Amino acid sequence: MHLALFIIFAGLCVAGALNLLLQRHPINSALSLIVVMSSLAVLYLLLGAEFLAAAQVIVYSGAIMVLFTFVIMLLNAGKEERTHGSRLAYIAGFPGAAALLGLLTYIFLSHSATFGQARLGEYLATTDDISRVLFRDLLLPFEVTSVLILIAILGAVALARKEH
Amino acid sequence: METSLLAFLLISLAKVIVVVVILLMAVAYTVLLERKLVGRIQNRWGPSRVGPFGLLQPLMDGAKLFLKEDLIPEAVYRPLYILAPIIALGCALMSIAVVPFGADIRWKGVDLFEIADVNIGLLIILGITSVGVYGIALSGWSSNNKYSLLGALRASAQVISYELALGLSLVGVVLRSGSLRLRDIVDVQSTHGLLSWNFFGGFQFVAFLIYLMAAYAETNRAPFDLPEAESELTAGYHTEYSSMKFAMFFMAEYGNMITVGCVATLLFFGGWTSPFGNLFPEPHNAILLSFLSLFWFVAKVFCFLFLYIWVRGTLPRFRYDQLMGFGWKFLIPVAVANIVVTSFFIGLRLPLH
Incomplete structure (x- = not known):
């Protein structure tokens, strides 16, 4: 199922x-x-x-x-117009993506013995478990992230405000 | 008691069919109730010709809409034009699946008065409501009509804005019950009848009023019916729809109204529990108990539908800037203040570790 x-x-x-x-x-x-x-x-x-x-x-x-x-x-x-794409993407993009994929596969395979299984x-x-982790064990990172988001909101407001 | 998978599937299927049929009947008769009540408010009779008191009117309307020609205009974007009413109606019917209608009565180990009992019932309702706006947004966009597009734009902006206030207003209730499961939320309110309902005993009346206003805006009902303001936008997002596709939008709107009534009943007015609490002993007969709990639930939901229609017949429509200002500058700050005050009092009552 x-x-x-x-x-x-x-x-x-x-x-x-x-x-x-x-x-x-x-x-x-x-x-x-x-x-x-x-x-x-x-x-x-x-x-x-x-x-x-x-x-x-x-x-x-x-x-x-x-x-x-x-x-x-x-x-x-x-509708978007079809373009041929930038040359940089062909030269650097595909090898870069392939290299990243290879690296990730290598790390995953070499460490797969130590992973647990789910x-x-x-x-x-439960929601209870998540809140326990968020608000007790990881309280500082959580609050720092919320301050970061607050700064982003203030930045958006400042950018969108009309000039006086 | 262990139930076999087959019995579980059969009973669940039966529950789904019964609930959907009852919901669709309720939608049809809410339309009649609205026409009758708004008629009375405007000093006229409302439908009175078909059947006694016009009671067969909804069936005739349904038959009429079925038999009408289903026009699809030339310039529409067909896949989305057809998909949009399906999304709208599907989401409206889906959220009723987690609503418990009556006391926890089990037959062969299956909960009789709730289709699915899930731990995060409240969040599921919020999630389905937030997805439901795609029905309106896509219908307006795919119709290729500027009135429809304007209606859809208004609907998207309005739903996004009021969803915040709606979600925040429910936090106080969740804080008090400590659970997102709707049965738990009702059980917290069941001890002393009316006095322990969240509206009175839980001091969540501010949250309730915010919820009510935000929910009216979420369901695009008057005074927040700007997406279909007929004096400005012809018929808003469903201008290009006819026959059953129009009827699906119509049913979705009334289905959402009923869901909002159910959620308000469950969260603030004790769900299926009686307002007298332990003044009268709880009947031991399971059949009597289920009838009583269903009666209280339906009566409370009916009051909310009545209120919906009353508000529609009484209040004029918002102006667009007023709508946005009201949502962002009034409802959300008040909802946040309500969370702060509620959590402060709950914190005072908790024992210190």
Whole structure:
């Protein structure tokens, strides 16, 4: 049951991500991104992170992607034009991506013996557990992050303000 | 008691069918209630010809909408134009799945009055509501009509703005019950009847009023019905829709109204518990108990629907800048203040470690 759900939603996630890149119309790309976000939420749920799954849907699929579609609708963005891409991307991009992938694979394979194993649907992290970790064990990083976000908000307000 | 998978699936399927049928009937009759009540508010009768007191009117309206020609204009972007009403109605019907309608009565180990009992029920409702706006946004965009687009833009901006106030207003309730599971939230309020409801005993009336206003804005109902302001935008986001596709938007709006009523009942007014608390002993007969709890739940939800319609018949529409100012500069600060005060009092009552 869990494995079937995992295969379905992992496939949906990858398909959405590919569609995001291949679609030429921005609204279709945005909708594919929503599919990716929502299927990620299901994957979180399968791993037992229920709060994270709900937050993923509310914040990413709900709020952030609504803003994306809002901007696309507001600008009434049309179809993209196909370009040949920059030469730099061909020269540096593909080898760079391949090198990164190789490096990650190497590290993963060389350390795979020390990783623990998580089975699907085995463990359930309740909201209580998450809040205990966030507000007690990791309180300082959490608060520092919130200050960082506050600074970002103030910066956005300062940039958007009209000149007097 | 262990239940077999087959029995579980069958009972769950039966529950889903019963709930969806009842919800759709409730939607149809909420429309009739609205027409009757707004009629009375405007000093006229409302529908009264079809059946006694116009009771068969919703069925006739449904048949009419089914039989109408389904027009798809030339210039629309077809996939999204067809998908949008499905998203709207689907999200409206989905969130009812985590709402518990009555006391925790089990038959063969399956909860009878709730489709799915999940730990994060409240968050699921919030999540589905936040996804539901795509129905409106995409319908306006794909219609390729400037009125529809303006309606959709208004709807997106409004829902995003009021979602914050809505979420923040619920934090006080969650703080008091210490759980996001809707049954737990109701159980906290069940001890002394009316006095332990979150609205009275929990001192969450500020949160309730914020929730109410934000929820009206979320469901695009008057006085927040700018996305479909007929004097400015013809019919707003559903201008280009006809027949059943229009009816799906219509049903989605009323379905959302009912969900909001259910959530307000569960979070602030003790759900299915009676307002008298332990004044009368709880009946031991399971059938009597289930009828009583259903009665209280339906009665409370009905009061919210009545209030919705009353507000619609009474208040004029907001201006756009007023709408944004009200959401961001009034509701959100008050909601944050409510969280601070509530957590302060809860902190005072907790024993020190």
